[in-house]
Amino acid sequence: MVDVTDIxxxxxxxxxxxxxxxxxxxxxxxxIAGGTVLIKPECLQLAGSFKIRGAYNRLSQxxxxxxxxxxxxxxxxxHAQGVAAAGxxxxxxxxxxMPEDAPRAKLENTVRLGGExxxxxxYTGDREVIARQIAADRDAKLVPSYDHEHIIAGQxxxxxxxxxxxxxxxxPPDQVLIPCGGGGLSSGSALALKSRLPEVDVYAVEPADFDxxxxxxxxxxxxxxDxxxxxxxxxLQTPMPGELTFAINxxxxxxxxxxxxxxxxxxxxxxxxxxxxxxxxxxxVALAAVLSGKLDTKGLTTAIVLSGGNIDVDLFAEIQxxxx
Amino acid sequence: MVDVTDIxxxxxxxxxxxxxxxxxxxxxxxxIAGGTVLIKPECLQLAGSFKIRGAYNRLSQxxxxxxxxxxxxxxxxxHAQGVAAAGxxxxxxxxxxMPEDAPRAKLENTVRLGGExxxxxxYTGDREVIARQIAADRDAKLVPSYDHEHIIAGQxxxxxxxxxxxxxxxxPPDQVLIPCGGGGLSSGSALALKSRLPEVDVYAVEPADFDxxxxxxxxxxxxxxDxxxxxxxxxLQTPMPGELTFAINxxxxxxxxxxxxxxxxxxxxxxxxxxxxxxxxxxxVALAAVLSGKLDTKGLTTAIVLSGGNIDVDLFAEIQxxxx
Numbered sequence: 026m027v028d029v030t031d032i033x034x035x036x037x038x039x040x041x042x043x044x045x046x047x048x049x050x051x052x053x054x055x056x057i058a059g060g061t062v063l064i065k066p067e068c069l070q071l072a073g074s075f076k077i078r079g080a081y082n083r084l085s086q087x088x089x090x091x092x093x094x095x096x097x098x099x100x101x102x103x104h105a106q107g108v109a110a111a112g113x114x115x116x117x118x119x120x121x122x123m124p125e126d127a128p129r130a131k132l133e134n135t136v137r138l139g140g141e142x143x144x145x146x147x148y149t150g151d152r153e154v155i156a157r158q159i160a161a162d163r164d165a166k167l168v169p170s171y172d173h174e175h176i177i178a179g180q181x182x183x184x185x186x187x188x189x190x191x192x193x194x195x196x197p198p199d200q201v202l203i204p205c206g207g208g209g210l211s212s213g214s215a216l217a218l219k220s221r222l223p224e225v226d227v228y229a230v231e232p233a234d235f236d237x238x239x240x241x242x243x244x245x246x247x248x249x250x251d252x253x254x255x256x257x258x259x260x261l262q263t264p265m266p267g268e269l270t271f272a273i274n275x276x277x278x279x280x281x282x283x284x285x286x287x288x289x290x291x292x293x294x295x296x297x298x299x300x301x302x303x304x305x306x307x308x309x310v311a312l313a314a315v316l317s318g319k320l321d322t323k324g325l326t327t328a329i330v331l332s333g334g335n336i337d338v339d340l341f342a343e344i345q346x347x348x349x
Numbered sequence: 350m351v352d353v354t355d356i357x358x359x360x361x362x363x364x365x366x367x368x369x370x371x372x373x374x375x376x377x378x379x380x381i382a383g384g385t386v387l388i389k390p391e392c393l394q395l396a397g398s399f400k401i402r403g404a405y406n407r408l409s410q411x412x413x414x415x416x417x418x419x420x421x422x423x424x425x426x427x428h429a430q431g432v433a434a435a436g437x438x439x440x441x442x443x444x445x446x447m448p449e450d451a452p453r454a455k456l457e458n459t460v461r462l463g464g465e466x467x468x469x470x471x472y473t474g475d476r477e478v479i480a481r482q483i484a485a486d487r488d489a490k491l492v493p494s495y496d497h498e499h500i501i502a503g504q505x506x507x508x509x510x511x512x513x514x515x516x517x518x519x520x521p522p523d524q525v526l527i528p529c530g531g532g533g534l535s536s537g538s539a540l541a542l543k544s545r546l547p548e549v550d551v552y553a554v555e556p557a558d559f560d561x562x563x564x565x566x567x568x569x570x571x572x573x574x575d576x577x578x579x580x581x582x583x584x585l586q587t588p589m590p591g592e593l594t595f596a597i598n599x600x601x602x603x604x605x606x607x608x609x610x611x612x613x614x615x616x617x618x619x620x621x622x623x624x625x626x627x628x629x630x631x632x633x634v635a636l637a638a639v640l641s642g643k644l645d646t647k648g649l650t651t652a653i654v655l656s657g658g659n660i661d662v663d664l665f666a667e668i669q670x671x672x673x
Binding site: 043047049050051052066068069071072073110130297298300301302303304334338341342345346 | 397666
């Protein structure tokens with residue numbers, strides 16, 4: 026079972042590659058929220074999302090014998106880039122199974138970072154089966170994208186930094202909103218946050234159609250989304266919570282918020298115009314929740330994680346061209 | 350004469366409105382530079398550029414009698430927003446003379462922040478004459494955009510923060526590159542930087558056609574650019590250095606670098622794709638200088654200021670759509 030000491034150890038390992046991101050504030054966002062909003066911009070992270078944290082924490086713990094045949098992962102794009110970047114830094118060969126319709130920027134960056142990319146059809150293929158087959162053929166280690174203790178501990182360093190930096194600013198948050206796909210980031214961060222700030226409310230934020238964690242909490246067991254679900258948030262299209270991540274999230278989350286594609290697009294526009302940050306759809310869900318008033322922020326300190334910024338230029342331009 | 354104690358006092362005044370921006374690093378930028386690059390992202394600043402610093406430092410020192418008739422400024426856009434924001438925070442009426450072809454976002458934001466905007470033709474009108482006339486009519490105080498001790502001291506807090514934060518990271522820079530229009534940011538920051546880090550080389554960076562500070566240093570007196578000059582950097586189209594700013598810059602700068610419109614566009618693309626930051630043309634000149642190798646960065650620690658992020662969506666989309 027992952028606990029906060031695993032996250033502290035991960036933070037120590039990650040200090041080798043300086044992944045710490047700042048906490049930002051924005052006057053206009055505070056005005057809209059009627060309170061204080063702390064922004065954790067993981068879009069500014071190495072390889073453009075928080076995923077390097079878990080990937081590096083996993084890869085750096087492999088023995089040289091384990092690493093010698095390389096590693097295999099499956100990912101819609103951000104984990105792919107995180108694994109490729111961690112592999113490049115540690116001298117480990119990486120192979121990543123990615124959907125053929127993943128954002129071009131994510132496919133290209135993964136290759137540029139030295140990853141070998143194998144594509145599949147998101148709606149008919151099973152990326153996990155393909156990845157496991159490649160790993161078996163090569164006797165290579167798998168790097169799951171969320172349901173693994175090392176991954177959860179690595180992503181949890183986002184919550185740890187948030188707790189530490191907000192406290193040293195004298196602004197410990199009342200509530201923290203974290204984008205949620207498979208649940209690695211939200212569960213790891215919830216562990217760290219609740220350990221440092223026991224009174225804090227941690228919310229996961231999901232796309233309206235991919236609300237598997239919300240449904241699973243209601244059902245009190247892991248529920249799978251049907252495969253007609255679609256969302257602009259390519260990074261959060263996970264059909265079911267992880268086993269390990271859900272066990273943590275059911276214990277620690279105060280709730281789950283959901284946002285529509287339109288609310289996400291408005292958040293990406295706000296980030297461009299007001300925050301001057303490039304945020305991808307999946308990275309913008311927590312901001313979307315605040316901007317569209319999904320929870321009370323008046324007089325409170327609310328922290329949001331912007332989990333990634335890897336968006337194709339065409340989609341970005343299309344979203345920006347829409348009326349405000 | 351402005352000195353570093355004025356900048357320290359400005360920093361104290363500005364601590365009321367939390368203007369401190371972080372220092373960022375980017376793995377890929379370091380790879381390209383062959384050294385360490387520290388990024389001071391003033392695009393993340395309140396109202397989207399460093400200009401709030403000088404404006405607030407000036408406005409907060411007015412007596413209530415002086416402030417009672419409001420203030421008047423002239424600006425291509427960023428100073429306008431800074432003055433309007435500072436006025437809104439301090440309850441002072443603001444009127445700003447802006448070119449009619451200023452970026453729409455800058456015009457709209459100035460109005461949204463509560464500023465009264467008066468437009469003129471950039472190539473035929475004289476904004477200073479218009480502003481002085483309005484100020485005289487109303488018995489209102491002027492807020493010059495660079496050539497004033499309070500403005501220089503306020504903008505100098507960028508250099509002060511840069512010196513402090515880089516030192517506490519154990520990475521005092523060998524050289525610092527600062528965008529230069531009228532010279533308020535570069536002269537104030539140079540004062541702070543040379544006071545804290547006497548060995549540092551400070552460079553101003555100008556658009557190729559608006560190299561008035563470069564020419565003035567060569568001529569050893571202030572030189573005016575002819576009015577056929579054009580540049581994509583709307584924020585840096587100043588025809589001549591300020592009197593006060595030039596007196597400081599001629600003493601403290603190690604040199605001036607210039608960049609072309611094409612190099613600026615490439616830097617804006619790099620900031621979108623790799624840094625995930627929205628940077629306007631004038632804000633991107635120091636990054637452009639590093640990316641296009643205008644000075645040696647190998648094995649050195651180089652700090653760059655991204656001075657603003659207020660760019661219209663159409664221009665931003667057009668630049669992003671260009672081939673890399």
